[in-house]
Every structure is written in C-alpha cells, then in structure tokens.
Amino acid sequence: MAELSYRDAIRSTLIEEMDRDPSVVLLGEDIGQYQGTFRVTADLLARYGPRRVIDTPISELGFVGAAIGMAMLGLRPVVEVMTWNFSLLAFDQIVNNAAKVRYFSGGQVDVPLVIRGPNGAGVQLSAQHSQSVEAFYAHVPGLKVAVPATPAEAKGLLRTAMRGRDPVIFLEHAALYSQKGEVPDGEFALPFGQAEIVRRGRDVTIVAFSRMLGVALEAADRLARDDGIEAEVINPRTLRPLDTRTLVESARRTHRAVVVQEQWRPYGAAAEIAASITEGAFDLLDAPVERVTGADVPMPYARNLELLALPHAEDIVEAARRALYRTGPGLRPSDGGTARA
Amino acid sequence: MAELSYRDAIRSTLIEEMDRDPSVVLLGEDIGQYQGTFRVTADLLARYGPRRVIDTPISELGFVGAAIGMAMLGLRPVVEVMTWNFSLLAFDQIVNNAAKVRYFSGGQVDVPLVIRGPNGAGVQLSAQHSQSVEAFYAHVPGLKVAVPATPAEAKGLLRTAMRGRDPVIFLEHAALYSQKGEVPDGEFALPFGQAEIVRRGRDVTIVAFSRMLGVALEAADRLARDDGIEAEVINPRTLRPLDTRTLVESARRTHRAVVVQEQWRPYGAAAEIAASITEGAFDLLDAPVERVTGADVPMPYARNLELLALPHAEDIVEAARRALYRTGPGLRPSDGGTARA
C-alpha cells in the first residue's frame, strides 16, 4: 500500500504499462512538451520520447480516429482528451468506428484503445467546459465506461482498461486529481462491472460515482449523525458494464434508493440506474428511487449560480429523507427543475 | 382535412413557411439538384433558388455551425441531415453552440434553428446507418426534441419548430415517409410538451413515439383481441420538453406501464420515461415499468439478425403481459440482453 494522488495513480499506471509493453503509445494535446494540462503525463515525453508520447494538433476527430487505426493494427494507444467536453468533436469516431468496427467487420479486429481525461464541472469553467459526458457514451454498445472515484480505482480500472482489447471511455474528474488515497502495490487491477459497497447501511441505498461518491459519503455521515439513518453507499465504478446485481440486491435490503449524478437530469445516467433498480427491486421498494442531479441548464459562470447548479450533500440528505418519508418532497434546483424562459 | 404522406406533410410545411417568411432558408447535402435523398425537398431548389435552398458539401460540422450563425443573425435555417447518424459529426456544434449560446451570452441571441432528417433503423443499413439518436439530444438543455409519428404530427410539430426561437432537433423516421394520414388544413400547429393519448384503455399504459407508435398500437389491438387487455397508448410527441404529467396520470389510472424505444436499452430514452413515471405514480403502480427496446448491439446487416435487434409488437405484448403478471418474465433480445463476447 502506498499513498498516491488520483493524478499519480493514473500517471504511475501509464508508466508501469509503458515500461511493460512497447505497444502502448500516448496521444493528446499538450501531453508532452507542455507536460499535460493536469500534469498527468508530466515527464513522460522525456522518458519515452516523441514516438510514444505524441503531441497532437487541436484535431480531436483526427487523433481519436488515428488512435483507433493504431489500435486496429495492434498498438495500445491511450488518448488524452484535454477535457471530455472536446470529445464531442470526436463523437463520430468513437461511436461509429471505435465502438462498432469489431462488430461490422465480423470480429476481425480488436480496438484496444483507452480514451481518458477530466470529465465534469471544474470551478467556473462555464457552459462549454463543464459537461459530464457519461450518459452519451454509456448508451453505446461496444464501448466500456469507467468512472473512478478514488486513486485506487483510478489505478485499478486504468490497468484493466489498458490490458483489455476493447475501447474504454475512462472518465476522470478534474476535481479529484489532487485527492490522495491508499493504493495497493504491484500490478493491482480492478474488474469492470463490479460495484463496490463503500459503506454498509440498512435504511437506504445511495448510488454515486466519480466525484459524487465523496459527496454521497458526506451525506451518509450527516444522515447517520442527524437522523440516525444508516445509508448504504454503492459506487458502480463502471457504468458500462453496469453491475445491476449489486445495486438491486442492496435496494432489496434497504427498500429505498437514491441515485446521484452531477450532470443534467433528463436522460442522464441516473435514469438508467434508477430504472434498473426499480425493475429488479420493485416488490421490495417502499419508495420511488430518488434522483439527485445537476440543474437542467448549461453551466453558468457566476460562482453562486454554479453552486446552485451542482448537487451537494444536503441535496442527497433531503432525497434520502424523502425516500424515508421523513419530509415532504420539494423540488430543488439540484433535482433538476425544468428551465423557464 | 387532407390525406398526406409523412413526406408531403413535411414538404408542404416547408413550402408554406418559405412562402410566408423569406428568412427561412434550407441547407443540406443533396437537398437541391438531387431533390433530396428522401425527396422531402423535391423541387424546392427550382421553386426558391440556390440562395434559399443551399446544397452543401459533406461538412456536417461546418454547415450545422453555419446554420447556427445564420440563426443568430435572424434567419430561420432548416438544416437537413441526410440521416441523423451523420449528425454525430456536428455533435459539438449542436451541443456546445446551438444549445448554449443563448445561455452563455446572457440571453443576447436567439437560435431559431431546425435540424431535421431521418432517424432510426431503415432496412439493412447496418451499424453506422441505423442509429436512433434521441437519447443523445434529449439530454441537453437548450435543445428541444420532436419525434413525430404521423403525417399530422410531422406537420404540426414542424410548424411549431419553424415558428419558434429555439433550436429544435426534429427526428423523422425513414420508415414513415410514405405513410399516409389525415392532416388538418391551414396553419395547423401542435404544441411541444403535450403528449397525445392515442388509444384509451384501463389496464396498462404503453408509451411509444416515432415509428414505435404504430407498433404499439398493433400490440394494443392484439392485447385486446387475444387477452382482453385494454391498453392505453400514449405518444409523447416531444421528448424535450417531456409531458410527464399526462404519462403519470395515465399510469396512475392503469397501475402499469410499458415504455417502447427502438434504440439500445442502456441509458436510452425509455429509462428517463420509466424513471419519471415511477417517480410520479409509484404508490399506484402494481408492477415495475417495463421497457421494450432494441437489442444492445450495433445494428447487424443480415436481415434475420436485424429483425431480432428491433422491437416488435410481440415484444410489447409480452411486456404488457409481464406487467399484468399474465406470464413469467423472460429476457428476450429486444429487451436488450447484454452482449456476450
């Protein structure tokens, strides 16, 4: 066990895999000479040279596509998108080529590709730079979507992604890079499709991933302290595949569930998780599955508005109380009211 | 009332609005000289000339972006995407500019833009040309998403879209263009956010849109004939805004609901609809909301596999029976089993 930051957990995994496998190459904007906007790739250009650490032009569609081609030929490219917002420019390559080429070629090619970078809201980055893209990608068969919440998960899931043969959408969170945590030594890897029960509890199941896991745990502590409510907090770790079994079993025990997500409520990831839990635990649910989400608006710049747009522990606490009928339901911004003109 | 095809309903609305408002311009690939791949714009180049009917290069990102700029300057561009699959190349422009520029400019601009074209599976168009994109776009605040199922809806919703001041994602269905139906005369328009109860019934609520509405009505007839089950069939007409009220009220009456969608199940539109219905009708639901969806795989080419990948009336019938506990639940392809390697 060593204490590592989320950033170093990712960086050290890249180094370990690059040392081990010469077919691993990195591509992205300013990952080399600039050392990476979040310094995840700091020093790697000096270490591995320009053939393996490729600074690209501002050409998301092009370099993601090129990485797919590299992967089809047997390399193991790891693409850094400076932020996932920019991946929307590469959406066609990811959805129409990376996810499907194996299928429409009748299984003739593998696409061992990892696309990674920061996802979600930072601080006052406003509308075009604050998106959380998991719902877009988790919808697409052929892709796998990982959403690490801790340094250990970042390392374990990235290793699995880099050793696999399928394209992985690896969603880091900008707000977590400096967070520290214990990380197992050696070739530690975490399987996809296995949720973790982070906190045991009997009263209500709270599902949260990426940055929201920490917020959910804070809410769980408050619920225990202020209401004597024991929440079970579960982190799915990957959204595709999604470990519905663990989520459903928990909900069947607690009879209540709250799903947390940073992004817009309508058609967001929490809808799928809530629907899946309801399908599997309906007979044993005592309340509808609650969703705690970001406000249904483009992210505003002003800090006071941005704070209103993001989910907070307090919102989760209230949702849990609603699920336990300890309070009347009330529509709050973070429950995603509909926008008014 | 006149009988029109879905195609002519759209075409005649374009003509009526272009005659009425010189600020309406059309852009798209092969909409002019080629007369449009689905002939929706047949003859319009001759009628309105190249300044108003603009044949574009194969540049989805560019011409969708240009149309946004036109809209910001007061024109009313209607963009045809040859099929919605290609819109993934314009995803950034639609999500980051069309949907948000009003917001991050502090309300200084309107974006009266309509993007329209065929969505969903045709016949054996295989993986890259068979997608249904509603879940991608309905997730994004700032956009409105219409999913007309009949000629009358096509006309009424398109008129509303073309008279509005916001960007509208107008999802037609390739398989419906030749379908005929009664269409009210005059400046007929349908409001967004108002679902239609297409068939009244007391036993189960079936929610379906676009091409799936017809399939759902067929299923409803079979349920009545074979099982004496009276299904209430509801067509949301627009997915953003979504008329949750009508859906919830119906589910509260029938105590059961089935949501139908052509596309992949995980993180699909049906998840949001199911979650919203459950949130609003939980106490009165006797069964979990069922989802009938396409298989969770890229669309295969072979016709026999393609038919397995798409939802059919039979799948809806079985889902309704499950909701009424008239049969044991069974996982069928069209209920989106998970892919196996």
Next chain:
Amino acid sequence: MVERTPKTDPVKDATSSGPAVATSPRQPADLASAVFWYRQMVIARRFEEETERAFRRGKIGGYLHVYSGQEAVGAGFLAELREDDIFFTAYRDHAQALFRGASPGTVMAELFGKVTGLARGKGGSMHLFDVGRGFYGGYGIVGGHIPLAVGAAYAVRYQGTDRVCLCFMGDGAMNGGAFHEALNMAGLWGAEGLCPLVVVVENNEYAMGTSVARSSAVTDLASRFAQYAIPAERLDGMDFVAVRQAAARVIAEVRASGRPRAVEAVTYRFSGHGAADVFQPYRTKEEVERVRLRDPIVLLERRLREAGLLDDAKVATIHEEAEQVVQEAVEFAERSDPPPPEALYTDVYADEP
C-alpha cells in the same frame, strides 16, 4: 465544368495518357501481367452488374454502391501493393476486396447477408473486411476511415516494418473535417518518416448528386494537399497502365521515405451513386455516354490487343470465365445460411464485458 473537360474528353485523354506508357521501360512486363488485371477488372465489372441485379431481386438489402467505371484505379494500385501492405476504403468496396484476392463467393455472400460472408453477414456491402489480406474495410461515414488509415500508417512504421498503408477516398470526402485533421497529422508525422501513407482520391466527379465544382472551392483536388505538405499529382484514372505505373512509383517512394504522398485519380462512376439513385438528375445521359467511350476495361483491352497480348478468342474466354466466376459466387451466396441468431450478440466486445 470547364476545368473538368480534360477528363470527359476521350480523345485528349487517350493521347495524354499514351506517351506515359510508350516511354515506360517496364512496358512489356507491365502489359504481360496486365492481362491478369484485365481479367480481374472484367470479373469485377460482371460482379457489380450481378449485384445490381441481385439488389433488384431483393437478394441484397440496404445500400449498394458499385464500382463500375473506376476499376482501373483500384486495380492499378492494388496491383502494386505488396502482400503485407494494408489498405482502407469507403463503402464502394466490392472490387477492392476482389482485387485483393477475396473469393467472389464470400464477397457476394456478405452482400446477401450470409454467415459465409467476408464479415459473417454482419457488415454488408458497405463494410467488407478481409484483414487476413490487409484489407481493413469498408466504412460508411464519408471521410471517417481517413484518420484510421493515418493511424494505421503510423502503427506499421512504429512497429519497425516497411509496410505502407493505402487509403482510397472519394472526392466528396475531402470537404470533411476528418480529411483535414488526419492529413495535417500525416504531414507532421511524415516529416519524421513515421507516416507511410498513400492517399488515392478517386475523383469520379460527383459526391452523390453534387459535382466537385459545387462542393469544393478549388476543383484541382491534387492541389489541396499542399496545405499538408504532401506531394500530390493528378492522373488519368481510366488508364490502368498509367495508374499502375504511378502506383508503383508512389508506393515505392512512400515505402522508402515513410512520408505520405497523394494521387488524384480522375475517373467516373457509370452507375448511379447507389442502387436508389435511378434518375440521376445531376448529370445527363450524354455525359455518361461520352465518358463510357473511355471505359477503363475497353481502354486496357485495346492496349493489350495492340500489343498482341489479347485477341477475340482470349477476350471471349475471359468473359466466359468471368461469367462463370460470378455465377458461382451467386450460387455460393444463395446456398449459404444466414448467421445464426446467437451471432446477434457476438463480436460486440472482445473481452467479457
């Protein structure tokens, strides 16, 4: 249209492509083996005619884009591509698969949606793949395969081989961002000798119903590569011998240097864009008839007869053989089974999800 005349003027082009051959030292060898390629082109043409018939018979579904008229381009380049080289193309891909050696039966079976097909019936006409022979597909999103080819070119050089990657693309694909972004990277990587890419633009004058003049601000497409520091040339894509000679030279240069080169092969498609393009309101029958005078197969046949390598008898035999090959392909496709239902869920992931 003015600047396009060279192409649709049979007389001018015939002569213009004449000298190239005359001055070629390799002419004899070339021409001898050219008989083989003449046969390949005849088979491909017959094959495409058959696919159009099968489409009308409802045996082939979806979109069907045939290669008739462009055979000299695919044949000329694939004739010079080494066995271990690789290539990518768009959805107009039947002939390329055949030229590369795929059995006509497996190609037809794919179009028929059968499990014996080149992609097990999962890809269809637009997504032919024959990775064992270096054919990496078969793509339906215009321009979408270009970045893949650039990355693939990087990969084969990174792996220390001297393989090259060839990328066919249509004139219409040049107006897309994928082309621009990928070719600029190819130029950058090529400067380091890390991008052995041969770009072949098949300028058949139209992107569906839109002519080059109506979709590209400049109609000299070869000139567009200057922005990427990629040497490019324009050649007569109807003349197999000329194409093949250029291919040999360009491929050799790319292999030796690891730098990309581009060729604009001026050609034409005789059929509609796809099976649905019946009326072709964007061009006149006369235009098509005029270009048919320079049918690449007719031109090559003439050349080979002049060189005494073909005569009526030989030509007749070749056409009979072609007829037989294609009929066998159809029978094989007909006989084959559709994919089993389980196939729906396979090939989505390589590893258990």
Next chain:
Amino acid sequence: MVERTPKTDPVKDATSSGPAVATSPRQPADLASAVFWYRQMVIARRFEEETERAFRRGKIGGYLHVYSGQEAVGAGFLAELREDDIFFTAYRDHAQALFRGASPGTVMAELFGKVTGLARGKGGSMHLFDVGRGFYGGYGIVGGHIPLAVGAAYAVRYQGTDRVCLCFMGDGAMNGGAFHEALNMAGLWGAEGLCPLVVVVENNEYAMGTSVARSSAVTDLASRFAQYAIPAERLDGMDFVAVRQAAARVIAEVRASGRPRAVEAVTYRFSGHGAADVFQPYRTKEEVERVRLRDPIVLLERRLREAGLLDDAKVATIHEEAEQVVQEAVEFAERSDPPPPEALYTDVYADEP
C-alpha cells in the same frame, strides 16, 4: 523555429513594416486618429494586467486568457470595422470587447461573475458578448466559432446589406475540422458574392504549449487558404499602422465583393496561455524578452512620437487615464451584485419549453 525568425527578429520586422507606412497616402489622418487607438491599447493592456491580478486575488474564476502583446491586431481591425459590421472571436476576447466600445466596467463585471456583466455573469471571460455593438462572442471550443461566422456572413449578405463579418481565430484553430469545412463553404459561397467574411488569424506562434511548427504541416499559415480559393496575406501584427492599413483595404474589398479574404497577423502573446500557464516550458524567457522589444504599444508610441503626435506629457496623461479607467472598472465590478438565483433557469430557452 527557423522559418519563424522574421517574426521574432525585431530589427528585420521594424524595417520591413516601415515602408508600408511611408508609402501610405493616408498616413497623416491615420496617425492622428492612431492616438485614440494608442490610448485604447494602453487601456486594454492595463485592463489585462488588472484581470491577472484579480485572478490571483480570487476575484475572477475559471480560465483567464489575456490579450497582452496582440493588441495591434484587434485594434487595427476593429478600428476599420464599420459600426454595423459584426465579428466573432474565441475566448481571448477582453480587448476586442473594449475596442468595440463596451464599458470596461461591464467587461470586468462579467469576469467577476456579476449581473452587471456583459453577459449577465453567465458567460465569464471566455464568453463575452455585446450583440448591440455587433460583437457576437466569445467561444471556448477552439475553432467552434468559425462556422458560425461563415453562416453569419452569409446571413448579412442574404439580408441585402453590405455589412461584413469579421472572424478572429488562433493559429491552433486552423488544424480543426471546423476551420476546414467552414472555409471551404466560405470559398464556395464567396464565389457567388454571398460570403463577406474577413478572416484574421492571430498567429501568436503557439496553441497553448504547441508551436505552429509542431502542429501545422506547413508553417506559412496564409498559404493554407489557397485550398479554399481565399486570397490571404501575412502581415506584421505588432505594427498597428500596418495592420490598420491592411484592415481598411481587406475590409473594403470584402464589402465590395461579398467574397472572403484572410489575413495572417504575426503576433505574440506576452503572458502565459492562460492564468494556469505559469512555467511555460515550451518557450524561453529570452524568446519572450526578445519579442517584447517589439511590443505593439511601444512601437506605436515611437511612431507617434516621431510624428510629433505624442510627447512625454501626453503619454503620461494617457497612462494616468488608463489607470483610472481600469480602477473604476474594478470598483464597478466589485460593487455589483452577483446574478439572482432565479437567473440559473433563465435564458435556456427563448420560448416556454
């Protein structure tokens, strides 16, 4: 870097841009009003210094990209843009808003996230908008605003006006598909006189930490417009007078013809890419110091002193005024209120959803 020396060689450039002025008949008039623009540039510079300070003080959040070093480009073009003309730019947009006449207070208030800001506090530094003055923003996705500008140019001409649309963009934006697709359409529409677009590439040598030579296959950026049949020229972006003269000519030509034209203004950014770019590992202090010798404000001041239009006293007053203007802007921003909570849900839709 070799091919870049002209730019970073103060001596060579100073002389090279000299003649242009000397030979200008409009010189006197130019220079007289240039004092006004000198003052604007001084204000903009002071304004940016203040935003960097405010960022460190935590008054400004998010990303902050300042314009210091590039003032002559924005000032030179906006000096010649007509009041009813429109323009678009990327996220490095503070100075453009000021040059166009927005009150420094409202610009600073936007950066402070206040309701009195140019975008009511909703956009921030990257999304300044002043539509009333023809400033259509302020965009954060590199290259994303280019297609908008092309469409806007089409619109103003379609509406029968002789307005022009100006689009500022960075050198890095040229490698994106949006640039390629939009400029090709501009070339096509321009051929019909339907695209009065002025493209201004602000080549400040870097895209974040990536130099032009490392991201563009050709470093002569003006030459890249040939692919779109758009006339383009390169000019010294540090020389306000030269920029302004070119702007007057180019804008007039575009207005008269309805056809696009492009200018590559060679300039430099003195600060880091953004407030977070502290170490700037991609360039040396020496390089920056060297270019600073050609600070556009210093160059213009020298020119105006030579022409007897500025002296120590005048310069001092202008700097005092600038100081005051900026301080008032900060006070206004400080004093202003943040947006009310209800603002979170407004401006998402124009019509009730």
